Amino acid sequence: MDFDNKYRARLEKLSTTNVADALDALGLKGATYGIRPIWEGAGKIVGRAVTVKITAAGLTKGKHHLGVKAIDVAEAGDVIVVDNGGRLDTSCWGGILANGAKMKGISGVVIDGACRDVDDYVEIGFPVYARGSVVATARGRVMEEATNVLIQFGGVQVRPGDVVVADRSGVVIIPQEKLDEVVAKAEELYEKEEKMIAEIRAGVSMLEVDSKYNYEKMLK
Numbered sequence: 001m002d003f004d005n006k007y008r009a010r011l012e013k014l015s016t017t018n019v020a021d022a023l024d025a026l027g028l029k030g031a032t033y034g035i036r037p038i039w040e041g042a043g044k045i046v047g048r049a050v051t052v053k054i055t056a057a058g059l060t061k062g063k064h065h066l067g068v069k070a071i072d073v074a075e076a077g078d079v080i081v082v083d084n085g086g087r088l089d090t091s092c093w094g095g096i097l098a099n100g101a102k103m104k105g106i107s108g109v110v111i112d113g114a115c116r117d118v119d120d121y122v123e124i125g126f127p128v129y130a131r132g133s134v135v136a137t138a139r140g141r142v143m144e145e146a147t148n149v150l151i152q153f154g155g156v157q158v159r160p161g162d163v164v165v166a167d168r169s170g171v172v173i174i175p176q177e178k179l180d181e182v183v184a185k186a187e188e189l190y191e192k193e194e195k196m197i198a199e200i201r202a203g204v205s206m207l208e209v210d211s212k213y214n215y216e217k218m219l220k
């Protein structure tokens with residue numbers, strides 16, 4: 001799939017909410033909840049998923065240090081998607097990993113859990129989205145179970161190569177085999193909303209604009 005040529009610029013123009021609405025209209029799951037930019041300037045992220053599945057540390061040891069394999073296999077523009085099951089009591093991503101990811105040209109990291117070293121992300125301008133930040137290290141608390149496998153992220157499935165879009169509203173995942181349909185539908189919804197906003201700004205009444213575009217039925 002020629003993702004960069006065919007889809008990247010189009011997705012950068014769309015919002016996560018356009019994409020979430022397109023997924024709803026097409027009966028697909030991909031909208032997550034509660035995973036937000038961890039620092040003010042963390043910009044929008046678009047890219048293909050490299051997944052990391054985290055599990056609790058214990059007597060079975062992990063093969064790779066958490067996150068390192070994902071950074072190694074990722075290509076420039078990819079997004080690392082970390083499933084730590086929503087845990088908030090321990091980090092599963094930090095500043096050293098962020099520096100490694102930044103050096104590879106990775107677009108950003110989205111985490112179903114918590115991260116640490118937020119000042120480091122600000123310093124290097126690296127976008128990280130998570131449920132929160134925490135000071136406690138991942139070491140001895142969690143470990144990497146697998147890289148590039150099916151994961152659960154904010155209640156939705158993510159497979160390696162699925163497409164991630166993240167902005168200030170949150171994170172959406174587009175199943176890779178539905179990318180064409182979802183992007184086309186999201187663009188159609190974006191155009192309609194732009195027209196609605198233009199009319200509202202031109203002074204047309206909200207009631208008139210709403211009934212003309214039938215917002216309530218727009219996803220049918």
Ligand SMILES: O=C([O-])CC(=O)C(=O)O
Nearest residue numbers: 091094095096097137138
């Ligand atoms: O130990 C951790 O949670 C990870 C960490 O701080 C880093 O990558 O800098």
Ligand SMILES: [Mg+2]
Nearest residue numbers: 094095096117
């Ligand atoms: Mg650190």
